[in-house]
Amino acid sequence: MKRLAWVRAGGRCLLCNQYLASEHLGGPGPIRQIGEVAHIVGESRQGPRGDSVTPESRRNEADNLMLLCPSHHTEADSGRLSDELYTEDYLRGHKRTKEAWVKFVTGLSSERTTTVLRLFGDVRSSTNLVGVDEAAEATMREQLRTPHYLPDPRGVGLTIDLTTVPDPGTTDYWSACITAMQPELGRLRAAIRNGDTSHVSVFAFALIPILVALGYLLDDANNVDIYDRHRETNSWLWDAEAPMIAFKYRIPETRDATEAAVLVNASGTIEPAELPAPMRAIPQIVVEPVGDHISGPSTFASHATLDAFVDVIRRLLAALEEHKQLAHVHLFLASPISAAIAIGRAWPHDNAAPRFTVYHRTDNTYQPAISFPISEE
Structure with missing residues (x-):
């Protein structure tokens, strides 16, 4: 049962994640195992958390054991039993979560x-x-x-x-x-x-x-x-349950215009009136969600939305190739991290692609920031 507790924990303290089999005793000799297998519910009724409903006959089974470093073992068994960190429910829940994570991680392929x-x-x-x-x-x-x-x-x-x-x-x-x-x-x-x-x-x-x-x-x-930093969850994980938001673009009549503005409404909305005066006088190409969805901070909650966005950007860039007179595109973005990086990756590096300038929004207006192409060395 102790060996099973070690294996399930991956050799780490389930509370602080310290690796417990890494220290050698003064040379190339045996590895020192400093981990200790602790009872969640005391082995007897008089032990820590011993008044649990868990039968005494099952208290030495692996499900009631957890691998801890010496410090946390001492704290768990004396003096801090009223601390919620050491209640039976907390310890059992933490054990399940950490052991499931160890099992998942050790199942990953070293080739990926x-x-x-x-x-x-x-x-x-x-x-x-x-x-x-x-x-x-x-x-x-x-x-x-x-x-x-x-x-x-x-x-x-x-x-x-x-x-x-x-x-x-x-x-x-x-x-x-x-x-x-x-x-x-x-x-x-x-x-x-x-x-x-x-x-x-x-x-x-x-x-x-x-x-x-x-x-x-x-x-x-x-x-x-x-990856993207999601404001609502303060996490870099995508939400697999979030809906996929589709995007579209619309290109107005460009005629003989050699410049155009591209307004990307991915996490907010850019109104044409907000643009610098010269940009209001050239064709404005708009990228925005399909249907009634209004772009906001939670628009890019799912990775499927990023995929849909990249697809429409690629289609837009292919469409712009047909407007060969366009020599300079001015790019205005209300977008999350992932969309901004994706646009840069999708923009062609060949000489046929128009030059483009990305604008930075200050408090009251937009200022040109970086023009492309830029050197990769």
Whole structure:
């Protein structure tokens, strides 16, 4: 029964996740096992939580045992029995959850790996770097992929920190961010060329023009999953129960216009009157949900919605190829993280594609931020 408790826990404390079989005693000798198998309900009526309805004949079975580190074993059995962390219901629930997670994780294939790319910058004085554990949970739960981190001297894997770039939103800020992104993206491209990476999972939190640039520099040739930070749940996990929202686009008569504005209403609505005056005088192409759905923060709750959005963006870009006189597209986005990155990835890199500029929204207006194409080196 004790061995079964060790196996079900994966050798980790079920309360603090400490690995309990990792320390050697002064050399290459036997591994020191510092874990302790504790009773949830005391072995006798006089033991901790011993007044439970669980029959005494079943209290030494694995379902009543949990692997703990010495510190948590001591706390669970003395002095803190009134603490809700150590009630029978809490311990049983925590045991079920953690042991189920161990079983799930150890069932993942070592061949389905993904390289995790984390990017974070300043968004209205807020930064949000996804934690290594949180990214791992998302990749495993969503795509059944085991996370992999490219080795680096800092020990943080493939991470792009733009919070040190000064003056967010200013003219110099955009070029400085792209310069700061290039070394890590160069490492990623090298890993792909060398065969060390075949799949990338992207977790990013930055201003929209930076997200579009990230997608453009990743381009569409690599196998990439894009994750989104969902406001309502404060999670990077997609909601499989959320409905799929379809999108459409409408292109007005462009005639001989050489420029057009593209308004993407994915997580909000951009009114034409909000655009800079020169943009109101050129054709305006609108991407928006089908039917009566009004775009908002919860529109992109499901991954199916992102897929539907990417599909309509690809169809729009194919349609724009028929308007060969369009040399410059001005892009205005009310979109979540995932949609902004997806647009950058979908935009063609060939010379036939029109040049495009992504705009950044300030308090009262839009300002041009980054123009594409941009160098990938």
